[in-house]
Amino acid sequence: MKVKIGGKEKNIIFDPMTHTPNGETGPGDHGKDGIEDFVQNHKCNQKCTALGLESLAEEESDGE
Numbered sequence: 001m002k003v004k005i006g007g008k009e010k011n012i013i014f015d016p017m018t019h020t021p022n023g024e025t026g027p028g029d030h031g032k033d034g035i036e037d038f039v040q041n042h043k044c045n046q047k048c049t050a051l052g053l054e055s056l057a058e059e060e061s062d063g064e
């Protein structure tokens with residue numbers, strides 16, 4: 001949702017959902033299945049970039 005606060009447009013995130021390994025944070029928490037599903041289906045966008053998040057697609061390393 002976008003709103004204007006003090007003349008600046010802001011993004012407001014509401015009703016966020018989390019997935020945790022134990023699935024204990026609420027009805028939207030699908031545990032490990034939820035995490036794996038998110039990782040497989042997520043495509044990084046400008047919000048990820050704006051937040052400085054690393055790309056999930058480049059997470060694999062050669063184990064230096």
Ligand SMILES: [Zn+2]
Binds near residue numbers: 042043048053055056
């Ligand atoms: Zn992303």
